[in-house]
Amino acid sequence: MPPREELLEVAGREVTISNPDKVFFPRAGYTKLDLVRYYLAIAEGALRGIRARPMALKRFVNGAEGEAFFQKRAPTSRPDWIETVTLSFPSGRTAEEIVVSDAAQLAWIVNLGCIDLNPHPVRASDLDHPDELRVDLDPVPGVPWSQIRDVALVTRDVLNDFGLTGWPKTSGSRGLHVYCRIEPRWTFPEVRRAAVALAREVERRAPQIATSRWWKEERHGVFLDYNQNAKDRTVASQYSVRPLADARVSTPLTWEEVPDCDPAAFTLVTVPKRFATVGDPSQGIDEAVGSLEPLLELAAQHEAAGFGDAPWPPHFVKQEGEPARVQLTRRKREERPPPAGQVPPPAPGKTVGPTGRRRSVMPLIEIARAKTEAEARAGLQRWRSRHQEVWSHLAPADILVDSMRGRNSTWTRIRINLKNVPETERPPQEALEVDYDPWTEWQGPDRSGSLERPTRRKPPSPSGGGQGGG
Numbered sequence: 171m172p173p174r175e176e177l178l179e180v181a182g183r184e185v186t187i188s189n190p191d192k193v194f195f196p197r198a199g200y201t202k203l204d205l206v207r208y209y210l211a212i213a214e215g216a217l218r219g220i221r222a223r224p225m226a227l228k229r230f231v232n233g234a235e236g237e238a239f240f241q242k243r244a245p246t247s248r249p250d251w252i253e254t255v256t257l258s259f260p261s262g263r264t265a266e267e268i269v270v271s272d273a274a275q276l277a278w279i280v281n282l283g284c285i286d287l288n289p290h291p292v293r294a295s296d297l298d299h300p301d302e303l304r305v306d307l308d309p310v311p312g313v314p315w316s317q318i319r320d321v322a323l324v325t326r327d328v329l330n331d332f333g334l335t336g337w338p339k340t341s342g343s344r345g346l347h348v349y350c351r352i353e354p355r356w357t358f359p360e361v362r363r364a365a366v367a368l369a370r371e372v373e374r375r376a377p378q379i380a381t382s383r384w385w386k387e388e389r390h391g392v393f394l395d396y397n398q399n400a401k402d403r404t405v406a407s408q409y410s411v412r413p414l415a416d417a418r419v420s421t422p423l424t425w426e427e428v429p430d431c432d433p434a435a436f437t438l439v440t441v442p443k444r445f446a447t448v449g450d451p452s453q454g455i456d457e458a459v460g461s462l463e464p465l466l467e468l469a470a471q472h473e474a475a476g477f478g479d480a481p482w483p484p485h486f487v488k489q490e491g492e493p494a495r496v497q498l499t500r501r502k503r504e505e506r507p508p509p510a511g512q513v514p515p516p517a518p519g520k521t522v523g524p525t526g527r528r529r530s531v532m533p534l535i536e537i538a539r540a541k542t543e544a545e546a547r548a549g550l551q552r553w554r555s556r557h558q559e560v561w562s563h564l565a566p567a568d569i570l571v572d573s574m575r576g577r578n579s580t581w582t583r584i585r586i587n588l589k590n591v592p593e594t595e596r597p598p599q600e601a602l603e604v605d606y607d608p609w610t611e612w613q614g615p616d617r618s619g620s621l622e623r624p625t626r627r628k629p630p631s632p633s634g635g636g637q638g639g640g
Contacts (some may be wrong), residue, residue: 312566549603
């Protein structure tokens with residue numbers, strides 16, 4: 171018997187939902203059809219965040235607890251009413267990406283297994299000039315929710331002082347987002363430059379609870395991630411369901427709601443009821459368009475005072491004017507070898523240190539590089555069981571869990587900062603609990619975009635099968 175299908179009439183079009191009874195959230199019991207009906211219930215609000223924007227498809231064909239993969243290129247088999255636009259990347263490659271403008275197109279991409287929506291901060295009509303400044307408030311582990319809310323309120327005040335209107339929403343995960351509509355006059359590097367200035371100003375006003383420092387081992391409190399404004403970065407948009415057990419939603423708020431909001435209150439079930447009752451708090455965002463000139467003037471003041479550019483994401487090619495991708499303390503003595511004990515040696519079997527790209531002066535050891543976070547955390551638990559005496563010294567912020575970008579998916583790295591462990595009790599770098607290399611699984615240019623790298627062989631598939639369509 172062929173799998174069941176559900177035919178929906180949406181925006182004057184017929185949209186086929188394949189496998190509608192497939193469970194996408196096992197612990198809550200929500201199906202793919204539940205997810206589609208959620209998006210149709212709040213379509214007006216969701217479309218406000220993604221309309222006319224190219225979108226990277228983050229597909230969970232096996233549901234929220236399955237492995238996700240990124241699909242930049244639009245599926246070749248698609249209805250003729252699905253819109254696309256061609257993006258160019260620094261490597262010289264191009265990708266024809268989906269552009270969603272109505273509820274039928276929205277339902278169609280959700281049927282592909284897109285649990286959350288990841289649009290670029292540009293419109294399809296102008297791919298070179300963002301019309302959105304994105305402020306991502308990313309807390310260090312152990313930071314209470316109340317502190318994140320406090321940093322959001324400081325961010326609002328800074329934006330107001332520089333002529334911009336901020337629109338808050340929960341991230342649906344651990345933080346908050348604040349979006350600002352801007353005139354599409356500035357390039358991606360200029361928008362990011364303004365975001366760096368904003369982050370530094372928030373840190374200046376609230377130095378105990380906010381930080382603009384890029385390296386995780388140097389952060390405290392809440393990090394304002396300016397690099398979300400770099401070209402080709404995408405962020406889960408408003409009303410996106412997140413791939414968490416409770417199907418939590420990235421939900422727009424009023425500023426009056428921020429001081430008392432609870433992100434766990436916003437789910438696939440509760441948000442449609444809220445939307446029907448109070449409407450969309452982000453209504454009006456497209457009319458509140460501001461200028462980046464004041465923030466760019468602040469950036470110029472910072473640069474005149476000696477502040478240079480901030481580090482870019484590690485998979486970006488080195489940018490003009492970017493500082494060395496090492497910590498400031500390391501930069502001052504880069505001509506001298508680091509003191510013994512401050513830089514961990516490569517893990518057994520490795521030719522580079524724990525970070526692979528740079529050597530930190532922090533006493534870091536690497537625990538795992540894994541295909542999934544669950545595998546990495548299982549490795550962390552094995553390490554913990556062998557080092558209980560060390561674990562007792564560690565704070566939540568000492569466990570550095572990084573989601574790293576591979577070719578079409580993310581992988582997870584876990585490191586431990588031993589700064590709070592007495593030197594005589596610090597364990598050495600050991601063989602990694604999990605040692606995964608995402609770059610052995612594909613053939614093509616390397617992360618810098620170079621086309622000269624030798625090809626790599628893909629390992630044989632243990633199952634011999636391909637990916638399903640959800």
